[in-house]
Amino acid sequence: MKIFAVNGSPRMKKGMTHILLENFLEGARSAGATTETVLLQKQKIKYCLGCLDCWVKTPGVCVHNDDMKQLIEKVNCADCLVLGTPVYVDGMTAQTKTFLDRMMPLVDPHFENVDGHYRHPSRSGNPMPSVVLVSVCGFYERDNFDGLIDHMTRICRNMQSRFVGAVVRPSSYILNLDSILAKQIEEIKSAARRAGKELVEKGTLSPQVLDDVARDYLPKELTLKGANDFWDRCIKAGKLLST
Ligand SMILES: Cc1cc2nc3c(=O)[nH]c(=O)nc-3n(C[C@H](O)[C@H](O)[C@H](O)COP(=O)(O)O)c2cc1C
Structure with a gap:
């Protein structure tokens, strides 16, 4: 399996997204997948202008000449x-959304009926890669x-991609508490x-494994107190302290 991964956290390798994503990819590689990861914050990706030149004037080619040119090829070649x-x-980062908006050249403007919904077919005629969300x-x-x-889920339905599932970790800061946890x-x-x-x-993500990633480790009340003490200390210090 060829996996193309993007990390849309502006904190890049300092973020908790990086920790969860890299462990997920390490597991995939251990089962024989090849993986490549791109830090979106480091890429030059301009906003979609909505001009639709990529549909009518230069089909399949965006009016912007930036890093998305290579990224779109990587998406195209990935399983x-x-x-x-x-x-x-309550959503994805702007970096991630801008990356997804810029996928417009991958689809053909014509409509087709897919299970009662009108959708755009893929330009290449090949199926779009399946999608996994990894989030904190x-x-x-x-x-x-x-x-x-x-x-x-809706984006994947729109793109006619299979949404395999979401590997999510709430209370992300826990991943930084090496000294006590x-x-x-x-x-x-x-x-x-x-x-x-x-x-x-297996081509799937079992409910059990997703529960194991997301499991509560600290009681809710303790989390409230711990978080508020932490923010008080940060405000007093005038900077973001390490947890
Ligand atoms: C602008 C901004 C908005 C956020 N919004 C939410 C939110 O709606 N819900 C939530 O649970 N956490 C929210 N968070 C917390 C982040 O999801 C959390 O700190 C996460 O660890 C950041 O990812 P990173 O560690 O990869 O940088 C927000 C953080 C920022 C900076």
């Missing part, structure tokens, strides 16, 4: 696209991913690696 993004304002968020409850997962962090990373392996070996 699976892994989208890594933190939850920002700061809040405690898993339902903070609901908006993003619903959005991804080393064992739990290793359990989360190990579950993410198992998820990557499952993707390659």
Whole structure:
């Protein structure tokens, strides 16, 4: 399986998205997949202008001459696209959304009827890669991913991609608490690696492995107190302290 992954966290390799994504991909590689990851923050990707030149004037070619040219080729050649993004304002980051908006050249403007919905066929005639979402968020409850997962489900239906599933980790900062939660962090990373392996070996992500990645490790009330103490210390110091 050829996997193309993007990390849409502006914090790039310092972020928790990176930790979850890289463990997922490590698991996929252990089962024989080849993987390539791109940090979207480092790429020059301009906003889609909505001119639709890529549909009518220069079919398949965007009016912008930027890094998306190479990225779109990588998407085209992949069996699976892994989208890594933190939850920002109940959705994906702007970097991730801009990347997805710029996929317009991959589809043909004509309509076709797919199970009662009109959709655009892929320009190449080949199926679009399947999609996995890998995401982290700061809040405690898993339902903070609901908006993003619903959005991804619809995007995939629109793109005629198979949405394999979402590997999500709430209370993302836990992944930074090596000094006190080393064992739990290793359990989360190990579950993410198992998820990557499952993707390659079975083409699916089991509810069990997704639950293992997302599991609660700290009681909710303790999280409230711990988080508020942390923010008080940061505000006092006037900077973001390490957790
Ligand atoms: C602009 C912004 C918006 C955010 N919105 C949410 C949100 O709606 N829900 C949530 O649970 N966390 C939210 N967070 C927290 C991030 O999801 C969390 O800090 C995550 O670890 C960031 O990813 P990173 O570690 O890869 O940078 C937000 C963070 C930022 C900076």
